[in-house]
Amino acid sequence: MKLSSxxxxxxxxxxxxxxxxxxxxxxxxVKHDKKIAAQLDKLDGQIKNAxxxxxxxxxxxxxxxxxxxxxxxxxxxxxxxxLLTNILSRDGNCIARINWxxxxxxxxxxxxxxxxxxxKSEIExxxxxxxxxDGKRLGIYHACLKEAYSxxxxxxxxSKITDDERGILNVLAKNLDVTADDQAGVEHLIDQTPKNGxxxxxxxxxxxxxxxxxxxxxxxxxxxxxxxxxxRLQGKELADKHFLRILRTFSDAELSNILKNHRxxxxxxxxxxxxxxxxxxxxxVSQVLQSDLYAEDTPLNDRKxxxxxxxxxxxxxxxxxxxxxxxxxxxILNTLNTCTEREFNALSATGFKELFSALQNHxxxxxxxxxxxFELEEQEELDVEKLRALSITPYDILYMLTNDEVKAVVESMxxxxxxxxxxNILNSFADATDKLIDNYAALARRDLAALKAENVEIAEAxxxxxxxxxxxxxxxxxxxxxxxxxxxxxxxxxxxxxxLISLSEIDVIVGEAKTCxxxxxxxYSTTSRQVKAYVNRCEQAGKRVAQVLIVAPTFSDDFVESxxxxxxxxxxxxxxxxxxKILDAYEARRNPKFSAKLxxxxxxxxADLIAKxx
Numbered sequence: 001m002k003l004s005s006x007x008x009x010x011x012x013x014x015x016x017x018x019x020x021x022x023x024x025x026x027x028x029x030v031k032h033d034k035k036i037a038a039q040l041d042k043l044d045g046q047i048k049n050a051x052x053x054x055x056x057x058x059x060x061x062x063x064x065x066x067x068x069x070x071x072x073x074x075x076x077x078x079x080x081x082x083l084l085t086n087i088l089s090r091d092g093n094c095i096a097r098i099n100w101x102x103x104x105x106x107x108x109x110x111x112x113x114x115x116x117x118x119x120k121s122e123i124e125x126x127x128x129x130x131x132x133x134d135g136k137r138l139g140i141y142h143a144c145l146k147e148a149y150s151x152x153x154x155x156x157x158x159s160k161i162t163d164d165e166r167g168i169l170n171v172l173a174k175n176l177d178v179t180a181d182d183q184a185g186v187e188h189l190i191d192q193t194p195k196n197g198x199x200x201x202x203x204x205x206x207x208x209x210x211x212x213x214x215x216x217x218x219x220x221x222x223x224x225x226x227x228x229x230x231x232r233l234q235g236k237e238l239a240d241k242h243f244l245r246i247l248r249t250f251s252d253a254e255l256s257n258i259l260k261n262h263r264x265x266x267x268x269x270x271x272x273x274x275x276x277x278x279x280x281x282x283x284x285v286s287q288v289l290q291s292d293l294y295a296e297d298t299p300l301n302d303r304k305x306x307x308x309x310x311x312x313x314x315x316x317x318x319x320x321x322x323x324x325x326x327x328x329x330x331x332i333l334n335t336l337n338t339c340t341e342r343e344f345n346a347l348s349a350t351g352f353k354e355l356f357s358a359l360q361n362h363x364x365x366x367x368x369x370x371x372x373x374f375e376l377e378e379q380e381e382l383d384v385e386k387l388r389a390l391s392i393t394p395y396d397i398l399y400m401l402t403n404d405e406v407k408a409v410v411e412s413m414x415x416x417x418x419x420x421x422x423x424n425i426l427n428s429f430a431d432a433t434d435k436l437i438d439n440y441a442a443l444a445r446r447d448l449a450a451l452k453a454e455n456v457e458i459a460e461a462x463x464x465x466x467x468x469x470x471x472x473x474x475x476x477x478x479x480x481x482x483x484x485x486x487x488x489x490x491x492x493x494x495x496x497x498x499x500l501i502s503l504s505e506i507d508v509i510v511g512e513a514k515t516c517x518x519x520x521x522x523x524y525s526t527t528s529r530q531v532k533a534y535v536n537r538c539e540q541a542g543k544r545v546a547q548v549l550i551v552a553p554t555f556s557d558d559f560v561e562s563x564x565x566x567x568x569x570x571x572x573x574x575x576x577x578x579x580x581k582i583l584d585a586y587e588a589r590r591n592p593k594f595s596a597k598l599x600x601x602x603x604x605x606x607a608d609l610i611a612k613x614x
Contacts, residue, residue: 001095001389001485003059007052008541010212010221016048021209021366022058023047024064035061051542053505066209067229073208074233079193079350080201083108083184086163088211089230091241092374092390095221098213098376099610101220102198107196112270115185136265137176141228142186144172149190159191170235177262180282207384209480224391225296228337238285241373241392242336246285247275249313250293258283258292260364265482289329304328315423348473349484351429353384355394360430362412366397373400430614436470437477437583443467444553445574446517451503465517469496469511471551477502482581483508490537497534503596507546510534514552521552524562528569535569547572547600551579555604564603572599579608585611 002056007015012600026047030037039058043050059300065340074081079365087093087104088112096104123142126135148165152158153398161169176517187193194201202220208255210230212221230291238246247255255274257267266274283292289310292305307328308321316335322328349354360366367382374392376382387397399422408422415428435456436443442450446463474483479500491497499511512531514521531548538545550563555573563571586592592614599605 004056005485018209116188350469352434468513520556522556
């Protein structure tokens with residue numbers, strides 16, 4: 001979940017520690033940073049009274065200073081804070097109840113403690129004369145880490161590993177081929193991670209502005225921006241879900257190459273276990289793509305060609321492929337690190353819901369798989385809204401399934417088997433949305449007979465929701481920013497806006513989609529009360545509502561007149577057939593010129609004129 005959405009979700013007390021952390025950084029940096037000074041001038045220096053949008057903009061500017069501050073403070077907080085940030089920055093853990101975080105911590109602590117005891121035995125049983133056995137390598141790393149930790153005592157200072165020492169130890173671990181799990185185990189032997197006190201550690205992370213804690217919901221929130229920051233501090237080039245996506249495309253022989261290069265067992269190991277073992281290595285993804293993937297004598301050109309085919313296998317839409325091995329690696333990593341928004345936009349809200357529902361029908365254990373892979377609570381109710389909040393895209397879901405499981409799903413759903421099977425599944429649901437868009441006017445009129453004649457099967461009870469979702473899909477195809485995160489954050493059990501469109505960091509359009517079976521849509525008093533409530537919710541979240549846009553089949557004359565005379569909010573009206581006409585004109589142009597501001601004119605919009613001028 002984005003920072004702006006979390007700021008809108010939590011109360012003033014719950015966001016106070018984050019704001020205090022930003023305030024402290026600004027106080028130090030404002031003297032020599034003109035951008036920060038300019039942003040503070042806009043706020044009259046009063047960060048604590050700033051809106052969520054203003055705080056988000058300020059955070060983007062102070063991020064380099066914030067990252068430096070967090071790096072220093074985490075080093076002082078020690079092993080427990082490090083373990084907690086490792087857990088909270090993993091896929092699926094950015095929103096979690098406190099007691100679930102405690103259970104994840106206890107589970108992780110047990111794994112580290114068990115591995116530490118195994119390593120202790122391995123290090124102690126190294127025989128004299130062994131040159132480079134596993135025990136010898138671990139013993140060297142253990143001795144260096146112990147020296148880095150205890151050398152402060154000679155200067156009468158508290159024992160700790162500084163950030164500089166940590167950097168040297170990471171280089172040493174890489175060259176000695178000590179895995180991430182073994183690094184944690186060795187450190188546990190020297191500076192044992194506390195088993196209890198998770199709530200106190202969470203409070204310490206909250207104090208430095210890394211997390212938000214809702215006392216009412218007993219829930220921890222970590223914004224996407226903070227997760228990315230933690231990955232950088234951990235030296236993590238790619239989220240685990242994206243690394244898994246890469247590994248799914250590798251052949252068994254290539255997976256074996258990676259494991260052989262790190263002296264791991266490969267005989268008798270199933271493909272699924274090989275992938276898990278590679279994930280546990282903790283090795284840099286760039287190292288896998290540039291060296292570990294290949295046999296030792298593989299020519300450079302063959303390695304570059306392999307990355308070219310990987311780009312195709314992952315269906316990455318790139319402007320350039322890069323010429324060197326390093327460039328291609330960097331392009332793959334950057335594309336995957338920034339693909340979340342693009343992947344959510346690949347399917348409309350309707351398409352995503354239908355995909356998730358169909359996958360649950362054809363692969364009944366899907367929820368169990370997702371909960372296991374993303375470390376979600378067993379009793380957690382999984383739906384598309386929850387997945388969006390956790391930044392889990394349709395692509396992420398499909399790549400959680402093994403290649404064999406995807407083949408079984410494709411066969412069960414009757415989807416074509418040639419090419420990229422996961423992409424075929426996604427495209428089939430994109431096609432379903434396109435069919436509803438083609439019959440948009442009939443959907444608005446709730447004309448079941450017309451829909452059935454076009455082979456669109458839909459229950460009458462679902463038409464209202466489908467119309468709302470297809471309207472969102474049309475806005476997205478027009479290049480408008482439909483803001484689901486903001487909509488979720490402002491909606492309550494009583495007030496539920498259909499659509500929110502972001503025009504800028506501050507300005508939004510509130511959209512309302514109405515179906516009507518017989519005659520013109522005429523319920524102005526009810527509709528105006530609804531949209532005014534949504535406008536108030538947006539303004540409370542620090543947004544400025546530029547316009548309210550109501551879409552319906554047709555409007556009665558009284559409705560149009562009342563909307564034009566309303567002095568409390570600016571209301572634009574658009575007929576469903578007119579919106580479809582605008583979309584058709586947009587798609588027919590090679591270089592369409594369309595702006596969401598065309599919907600802010602007020603009154604009954606002239607769709608023919610808008611379509612003509614696109």
